[in-house]
Amino acid sequence: MFKRILAFSFFCSFIPFITVAADKGDNTELTASTAMKSHDKRLDRGDYLNIIASKERRLSGEPSNNALRWDVVQGELMTSNLDKVEKHLKPLLSDPQYANDALYTQGVVRYLQGDYAQAEALFQKGTRDLKNRIRLLYIYYQTGHYSKARELFDDEQLKSLSQNDMALLTLMNSFGSAQPYRPDWKSDKAVLPFISMNNLPVVSVSVNGQPVNVFIDTGADLFVIKSEMAKTLGLKSKASLTGTYAGGKTAETHYSRLQTLGLGDVTLYDVPVDIADFPESWAFTDEKTGNKIDIDGILSTGVFHQFLTTMDYPERQLVLMPRNKESQNNVAKSGGVNVPFILEGTHFMIVKGAVNGKKDMTFFLDSGLDDPDAAILLQKEALNYVGVKLQDGEHVIPDDDKGGLGGGGFAITRLPIDSISVGTLIQKDSTGLYGVLPEELYFTESGMILDGFISHQFLKHYKWTIDFDSMMMTFQ
Secondary structure: OOEEEEEOOEEEEEOOOOOOOOOOOOOOOOOOOOOOOOHHHOOOHHHHHHHHHHHHHHHHHOOOOHHHHHHHHHHHHHOOOHHHHHHHHHHHOOOOOOHHHHHHHHHHHHHHOOOHHHHHHHHHHOOOOHHHHHHHHHHHHHHOOHHHHOOOOOHHHHHHOOHHHHHHHHHHHHOOOOOOOEEEEOOOOEEEEOOEEOOOEEEEEEEOOEEEEEEEEOOOOOEEEEHHHHHHHOOOOOEEEEEEEHHHOEEEEEEEEEEEEEEOOEEEEEEEEEEEOOOOOOOEEOOOOOOEEOOOEEEEHHHHOOOEEEEEOOOOEEEEEOOOHHHHHHHHHOOOEEEEOEEEOOOEEEEEEEEOOEEEEEEEEOOOOOOOOEEEEEOHHHHHHHOOOHHHOEEEOOOOOOOEOOEOOOOEEEEEEEEEEEOOEEEEEEEEEEOOOOHHHHEOOOOOEOOEEEOHHHHOOOEEEEEOOOOEEEEO
16 A cells, blocks of 8 residues: 655655546546546646535535535545545435445544544444555554554455555564653753754764764654664564655665664664665765765654654754653744644655645655755646746756665756745745656545655754644744
8 A cells, every 4th residue: 555755865655546537627526547647637736626616516506415525525635625524524424325435534534633543443443444454554553553453454455465564564563562662761852963964964873772873854754774784783674665766766675673772862662664775875974074974874754753853953953852741832932833734654744835826735844855956846737736837947867876765867857936835934936846756646645635845955944843742843
């Protein structure tokens, strides 16, 4: 079900789930089969919004038409209008024809909102079919209840799992009864100074007691460790999977497990990790001295999820606090701009924003794009929606030894972007990239449109706090 993608230096996961037919007429059905036929013919967000608005008008005159209502639900989910999804699901939950699908969709909404207890109850209440079981697998992954995944699947379902889902299940089962990410605090917070921020922030951590330098990347899921360092530490592969990276390139990574991950004044015990080969072209230097910095890992959202996490770019430090009310109150005292987010898949932190004034677009906040200029990666449909023409950009092809873990050799277009906004934050005269994101990533695994990724050149101006309990980000 889940695939992995990395563009330049960031990890992501996706699956196209709900798509739309190419006919723009009032009778267009929101289906899961036709919008991916041709990239050039696929609709953009504006097309979908027009179709949904038309169906909403029809539904107002046919309130008992549950077939139409279900179609509207899929459309509202596609455009990430979760409040409207909830509204239209209510009548469907009592209709035998749609009850199971409605219950499943309600569970998906709760998962996106980070309400894992409610999501678990809804998926358990539903049928024991594979899609409900897979959703429960990812709930137990997010909540650290790995042992609850042991009895999820029967023998036939195990045969039907994707390679990536089976790899994740194997990793979780390898923990036995051990709780992942167990913290041991020496003080009330951990502060990790940035060794460098050229272009991504680098901090020093310890893996199984050995100091290593890692760069910060919210686009990565699990903590990632370089293959050579994994060999030095004697880490054994628990499972392997094929990842899809920048430009659609693929490469193999492996799941394993660290005994300890030291993060300043907090140590995490039993930490799941990815093992990957890092390209030699990934060069990090100290911006003050120009000296090379050896990088052996990626500090990621899977780790940040354990804390109330602040990437303080102006003060050049990473701050980790316990996930509790006291930490939340300390953040609230400092003020700032609050932006709600949802968590899709394993680690996609998605917010609403705008490009060139086009509102209600959806972006994955992925801090790991190592590019000196670009603040945003955009899909072709998003460019169409905001009125940016590809022919107006600068076209380049990275060398094959550059790019993500899968290498380069794919075409990229650099484009001038008038403005990018997240909440009330706005930045003008930016640079965007097209060609890095695979076409399939235009739809998330829950079926939402994903217009693009916002990255380091946008985020570096802020003290950025991520609260996974309130599902709120704060920017100062």
